[in-house]
Amino acid sequence: GPYYMQSGEFDANGLGGVYILSNGAVGLTGVHALNNYGDGIHVETTSTATFQGKDLSASNNSREGIYINSAGAVNLNPNNVANNFLAGINIHAPGAVMITGSKDYASVHDNLVSIIVTSPGNITISNIGASDNVLGFLLMNSGTTGNVTLKNISGSSEVVGFDIDTQGSVSLTNVFWYGADFGALIDNH
Numbered sequence: 001g002p003y004y005m006q007s008g009e010f011d012a013n014g015l016g017g018v019y020i021l022s023n024g025a026v027g028l029t030g031v032h033a034l035n036n037y038g039d040g041i042h043v044e045t046t047s048t049a050t051f052q053g054k055d056l057s058a059s060n061n062s063r064e065g066i067y068i069n070s071a072g073a074v075n076l077n078p079n080n081v082a083n084n085f086l087a088g089i090n091i092h093a094p095g096a097v098m099i100t101g102s103k104d105y106a107s108v109h110d111n112l113v114s115i116i117v118t119s120p121g122n123i124t125i126s127n128i129g130a131s132d133n134v135l136g137f138l139l140m141n142s143g144t145t146g147n148v149t150l151k152n153i154s155g156s157s158e159v160v161g162f163d164i165d166t167q168g169s170v171s172l173t174n175v176f177w178y179g180a181d182f183g184a185l186i187d188n189h
Helices: none
Strands: 003-011 018-022 026-034 041-045 051-059 066-070 074-082 087-092 097-100 106-109 113-118 123-141 148-166 170-178 182-187
Touching: 003 018, 018 026, 026 041, 041 051, 051 066, 066 074, 074 087, 087 097, 087 106, 097 113, 106 113, 170 182
Parallel strands: 003 026, 018 041, 026 051, 041 066, 051 074, 066 087, 074 097, 074 106, 087 113, 097 123, 106 123, 113 123, 123 148, 148 170, 148 182
Antiparallel strands: none
């Protein structure tokens, strides 16, 4: 059934901060996962309802900061996602994915990869500061015409800022990246 959590802190747990498996709608608000061995926030749902995550923080976890595998769309408003061993945010969903900073800007920094999204739907990301990651944004809706829209994003990385693979349209507005081998790699054919 549905699962909703409002306000919680999960710190220094042995296998992960929050781990949710559900066949219903999932919503998280004000959840913070810090210093966990494993993922900070891990959600897997077979529901086609939109996953709602508001004001989420995940830092210093030994795997992913926020991992979401949903059978529907995803609407995520992160706050601070930093110093996670793998990705800061990793989303797999067949529906549209929208990531918007929960305050003026969300900080997604010092992760191996800032944000990974795999979705055949539209991907929209805005109001994110993403510095000091090895890889910036990996946005994959290969073989589909889903659109990718990035707005108000700045950051730095070692290898690539934006790696985008889609047959749909790509829109970058007010986007700044520095220090990478490639600022943007866009495969749009």
